[in-house]
Amino acid sequence: MNHARHNSDDIPIEWLAAYVDGELDSCAASRVETWLARHPEALEELRIQEGLSGTNAEFRNAVQVPMPDDAVFADVLANIEAELAIEDPKPTVRAKRWPWVIVGGTAAAAVLLIAWLQFTPPTEKPNQAPQAKLVEPMRETEPVIEFASADDVEIVSMFDRDAPMLVIGSHPMTKVPNWASSEDVVLEWVEPDHQGWFPEMGNTPSPTPSPMVLMPSTRGR
């Protein structure tokens, strides 16, 4: 299977899918036809696309999903109706219950207030400021960094010139990565490399937070 594109002056090969599905406008469809006339070797690819297209009635009939009986669908509809009925609000019942909920809630609050006033021990340092929480809740504006696993990524097409840059193999993460902030890391010294050169390092801190990922690696040192 050849996933490489044709020459750069050609149409994208993926257009063949849209062509057989009738999804191209007349101008693009005309370009495909001209291109196919110049590239008869692509007719085999066109045939593959046509063979498995939804516009191919023979294919559609051949792979038609068998439908359940009407009785089975009737059961599903009954289940849907039942589920939707459960979620229906009952305003009349709720209206009748509201006064009792208010009265009961007020009474419970009064009992709790009296109990708290009677049994709360005197504080030793009444003027002490409350302790700050150790963990600040994440701000809504904080960016979320998403990880993609090998299952989430699929390369369907790439230029030949980029192929040598493609790294193939399992990713090095074996466990959930731990995040470290700048406060967790102290840079004590930097050693020169085997030729005596120090790496180039900026003296000014990054203007944006730059988290560091610490993760167990499968690669040996």
Added chain:
Amino acid sequence: MGVQPAVTPTLPPGDEQLLARFANGDRTALEELFQRYRQLAYRVAYRLLGHESDALDAVQEGFVKALTHLDGFQGRSSFKTWLLRIVSNASLDLGRQRKRRDILQLDPLTMREHESALPTVSVEPGRDLDHQDLRQALDAALESLPEAQRRTFVLHVDGELSYREVAEILGISIGTVMSRLFYARQKLRGLLSAQANV
């Protein structure tokens, strides 16, 4: 000479009308919507799951969620695309749950065999497939496609959605739909050609 009264053909109510009636508590509107889309929804669910009972569960969940979250689609898409989006989501969720459940139930030896087994159909190579065999071969081949390609293919072919509608459901560009369909068909053809000529 008398004039015959003009007979106006009665058009079936549109989805918006049915949804408005449903919102006003008219349960027959739900029946009509269900009748209208049950086969389409079932085809998508079945093709993604390959199992009748699970597909019916996905259809049920799809209708319930689509109708309880109507504000999520109104004014932005049609009920059909909204429903198929939810049904396909539900199908993939059910498929993942089933896979996890199946793996948990397998002992390690069986699991190794399970992992190494590619979806195959018990058909002699070279023999022309009849309809049932071809359908089973397609189902098995679809199962081995990446989820994104499988979903795109199923929504377009079984859901009868245009590229634009598929792109809208999946939140991708039309070019990506085109690309996924192209390579999905290439892969399917490769898998099916081992069984027979399509």
